[in-house]
Amino acid sequence: MHVLRLALCVCLLASLSLPGDATGAENARFPLRIAPGGLHLEDQAGQPFLITGDSAWSMIADLSASEAQSYVADRKARGFNTLLVSLIEHEFARNAPANIDGVAPFLEPGNFTKPNDPYFAAAERMLDIALKADMLVLLAPAYLGANGGPQGWYGEVAAAGPEALQAYGRYVGKRFARYPNVIWVQGGDYDPPEKRLVEALAAGIEAGNPGVLQTVHGDRDSATHLYWKDAGWLKLDTVYTYGDVAAAALARHRSGPRRPFFLIESRYENEHGVGASEIRKIAYGALLSGASGQVYGNNPVWHFGGPGLYDAPVGWEQALASEGAQSIGHLARFFERLDWWRLRPADPTFAVRATGLPTATAISALADDGTFAVVYLYDALSVEIDAHGLAAADLAFEWYDPSTGALSRSGPLDRNAGIHRLQAPSTQNASGSSDWLLLVRGGASRR
Known part of the structure; x- marks a missing residue:
């Protein structure tokens, strides 16, 4: 020995707190696709794409266009390349389910067959901002909510039934097909007992935008590749745990089908006593255990000015420069220098x-x-x-x-x-x- x-x-590679230290990575050429070998994503030029994400669930519903511009510019400058966003928000926005201007997503509350065009036009403006910044958007068409409860749309989804959900999926799939930077995220903190509801929504999106990538945000500690083993729309798997992230990612790497998976959620900064060091352990634990990316979260950034689940120490604008966000920026720069794939x-x-x-x-x-x-x-x-x-x-x-x-x-x-x-x-x-x-x-x- x-x-x-x-x-x-x-030698300091970057500023410790200011967001002027964007990585030197080339902009991605969307849409992304599964790389040969099946273990990570790549762009249309064959450039591997490491998901370095921020949870921005309430961005579309809770931010003005100018606030979204500021937020996306900050995340882009810090090295993030991905945003996790709800298309429609049930609870975690100031005017939920309406957006910041008071425009509701449906002409009748919870009626998926009657989407309100002005709401989705406003959502397009948010996606325009993300596309201009070359950001991948993981877009949840109808977040179901923990245990199918009132935080999400599962009550309305169950009442609507498959036919209405397929029509809604076709509407949003077709409407947002012009955004090559979108990957759709089914589910949302829940493995629904009636899978046909999610299947119908996913089928509608596929009909509206054939070939678009879709993934799922399941129940915590759910093995998505097993729960949705017969789902033809599921092209990317996810890991979601509040436990040992490295162990969960390694288990998925060893047991799952040969397709990319990424950490879609773990404990957020400023929740459950989590600080920057735990954020780093989560992120590196995922990436060194087989994951092809990870999504970080911060309270209050994930819900911005809307209600959250826990008290936040500062406002969302100030939280953009948190130690956890800085650590994820350093992570992005570190892996950029390597053939991480x-x-x-x-x-x-x-x-x-x-x-x-x-x-x-x-x-x-x-x-x-x-x-x-x-x-x-x-x-x-x-x-x-x-x-x-x-x-x-x-x-x-x-x-x-x-x-x-x-x-x-x-x-x-x-x-x-x-x-x-x-x-x-x-x-x-x-x-x-x-x-x-x-x-x-x-x-x-x-x-």
Whole structure:
């Protein structure tokens, strides 16, 4: 065993708080499609697309056009490329179900056969803003609500029946077909006992916009690929858990069908005591365990000025610059420098052991061609890795502070020298947390 102590030579990659640090990634050429191999999305030019999302459920219903412009510009500048949005809002907006101007989505309350054109025209203006910013929109046509309750539309959906829902799906599918940046999200915090209702809505959307990608937001800890195993419309799977995200993503990676999946929801910042360090553990845990993206959430940003579920410490405008949002921006820049789509969850023999607090955790992934590896440490002071898992001979390792964007380049690593114990730069990173990111790669993969 070789013990290497790293000198922390920090270079700040980006500003800590201002949103002027957009990534250098090229704009996506929509619509997205499933890449060859079936494990991630790519654009029309074949460029892999890593979902780096923000939960903006109430954007269409609760924001004015100028507020939406400001919000989307902020998220774009911070490195986000995806927004999760409800097309119609049942509860979490100031005038719900009407929008900020008091325009209701239906001519008769809850009547899916009578959509109100002015409401959906206003929604189009919101999607225009997102499209101009080159943002993917995960769009929920009718969020069902937790346990099918009043937070969502399940009561009205059940009363409407399949025929009305298919007509509504056809209406929104056709109306929004001109937006190549939309992927539809069925469900919403619920696995409905009457699947035919969602099936009808999805079929209507497909009829209105043939070939459009659709996914689902299921019940928490639901295996969407099993609950909807016969759903031909389901092209992308999702993971949704408040538990161990890395374990849930790894279970889906190992057991599910060969199609992309992403983390659509976990615990939000400023809810359930979640701060920025937990946000990072959630996000990196998903991406290093097989997920092809992750969606972050912040209270109050997800509901903006509308009612939420928990008290918010600040208003949504101020919350845009939260530590969690900054951390996701650093994550986006980190993965942009890598062929991230090659990553596969590593065998336990690669990251052999993490040492530190009793909760010390190491989550690792290896490129399928052996050119690089990424390890996320939480509550750990060091990690033992077996460099034999990498193919390159000229290995080097770098420590990254995920809370700030600071990078320490540490020098060479001998692939043939057995197991190495790599020691974190400090017991705490710049934010006072004990999480670190380790990158090991060969010279040919550096850029």
